[in-house]
Amino acid sequence: MRVLVNMPSQHGGRPSGVALVAFRVIAGLLDRGNVAVVLRSPWTRTQLPEAIRDRVAVLTVPRPRLMVLDVLRQAVTVPALCRAEGIDVVLNADPYGAAFGGRARVSVVHDIYFRTIPDCTGWREALTTDLIFRLVLGNSARVIAVSDTTRDSLGQFYPSLRERVRTAPSAAMLDASASSGVAPEATRGAYVLAVGNATHNKNFATLARAAAALSHTHPDLAIVHVGEDPQETLAAALSGAPVRLMRLSRIGEDRLASLYRGALCLCVPSFAEGFCLPVLEAQTLGCPVLCSDRSATPEIAGDGALTFDPTDHAALAAALRRLLHEPGLRADLIVRGHANARRYDWAETARRYEGVLIEALQDAARPMPAGEAADAHPAP
Known part of the structure; x- marks a missing residue:
């Protein structure tokens, strides 16, 4: 054929x-x-x-x-x-x-x-x-x-x-054999990872507002964004809150794998996704997933994620707070994430x-x- x-x-x-x-x-x-x-x-x-x-x-x-x-x-x-x-x-x-x-x-x-x-x-x-x-x-x-x-x-x-x-x-595009090195960001405190260009559907502003709401009780929590953000969506939504924001783009697979491994979680606050590969990449590499309860993200994440209403930054802040204070929850999400990622081949x-x-x-x-x-x- x-x-x-x-x-x-x-x-x-x-x-x-x-x-x-x-x-x-x-x-x-x-x-x-x-x-x-x-x-x-x-x-x-x-x-x-x-x-x-x-x-x-x-x-x-x-x-x-x-x-x-x-x-x-x-x-x-x-x-x-x-x-x-x-x-x-x-x-x-x-x-x-x-x-x-x-x-x-x-x-x-x-x-x-x-x-x-x-x-x-x-x-x-x-x-x-x-x-x-x-x-x-x-x-x-x-x-x-x-x-x-x-x-x-x-x-x-x-x-x-x-x-x-x-x-x-x-x-997943990245597999479990990808770099096991430590991302430089991991040496500076906990960070939430966001992957993808800051288009309207990604709704990264909700993540920024959630991080800003936590900044007084968790001043070391940072956001690492891998992708383009020409409109400064994340920075604008932080509204001056003392949240460390790191922007990376066009990085190699080893660096991205290290970022997944070192993150507190991957956050996907999207209004809509057709599939969302970062969810499976995170789960494959042992990174807990917090994702929107809409569109394809809950379908792809399966049982290996905490979901939240993408229009409610307080709900996302509460989920991040749980990850910071409940190590058992984070470990459980990693195990369930690995199991879910194996469904895709x-x-x-x-x-x-x-x-x-x-x-x-x-x-x-x-x-x-x-x-x-x-x-x-x-x-x-």
């Missing part, structure tokens, strides 16, 4: 969550031995992870400026490419891909924030994204959701997709993806009802 992994929306050489998941899936599919992969993306061969660098055919394309125009362009260019390369299935790594091409298409949805938290996007962006979803997903034989929560959201907003959506969760993820690709081909091989276009599905 020849598979075109189509990922034009990602920046070449910049490992976003979408790209990292795609690379892990590609490696897993190749290890299973039943597919050949052509990767169409802004990544060059030398930029790719070693695990797949010399095992895929590489077609490097520029990242488009306007996604909607590129999606329309792909509707013409990708079918021609598929004919030239003998592609069986197009696997769009996200919905900003090809609506046509190959014998069938499978598209991956990582989140649907423009629908579930509409105040995170302007109306023009929401309208454009909806158009892209309807075109690309509507012409996909199968849609892969990264969590049951995302699957359910797709079914809610696009009812005609319900029978075509399959869940294929990811797994990249080999199983690849097995599920392969199953969906086969389903899509089988669907394409069935005789089409009279009057139905041979290369299309109803728009959701």
Whole structure:
């Protein structure tokens, strides 16, 4: 089975969550031995992870400026490419891909924030994204959701997709063999770790307000943020409270692993998450997890986390206070976190993806009802 992994929306050489998941899936599919992969993306061969660098055919394309125009362009260019390369299935790594091409298409949805938290996007962006979803997903034989929560959201907003959506969760990017060294931050008192860019859905302001509320009784408690925060969301929400805030970005895996190991906890106060890899990374590395009780975070964290209302910083402050004063609770969360993280495995993820690709081909091989276009599905 020849598979075109189509990922034009990602920046070449910049490992976003979408790209990292795609690379892990590609490696897993190749290890299973039943597919050949052509990767169409802004990544060059030398930029790719070693695990797949010399095992895929590489077609490097520029990242488009306007996604909607590129999606329309792909509707013409990708079918021609598929004919030239003998592609069986197009696997769009996200919905900003090809609506046509190959014998069938499978598209991956990582989140649907423009629908579930509409105040995170302007109306023009929401309208454009909806158009892209309807075109690309509507012409996909199968849609892969990264969590049951995302699957359910797709079914809610696009009812005609319900029978075509399959869940294929990811797994931790960092493993237990990652660096066991001590992070420099661990020598300066307890710290809460926040991982991810400070976008609206991450709701890091709630963490800052909780830390500020604890600053008088726990003056040594700090926040370490790994990610970009161009709007200074955390600093603004601290409102001058004497809380030590450390900002890190673009750090290596060993440094990140050390930060997980040394933290009081990972805090995920998100309003919405499609999956949330940091939860599993923390659990894998023995870091307790405090997370929002909304969206996909409680699903992914399982029994290995304390949950709280992300709109209530006092509830988060109370949970942090418990971790500081109840060592037994922290130890219990670590044990339960390890057990939960073991439920997720990249080999199983690849097995599920392969199953969906086969389903899509089988669907394409069935005789089409009279009057139905041979290369299309109803728009959701």
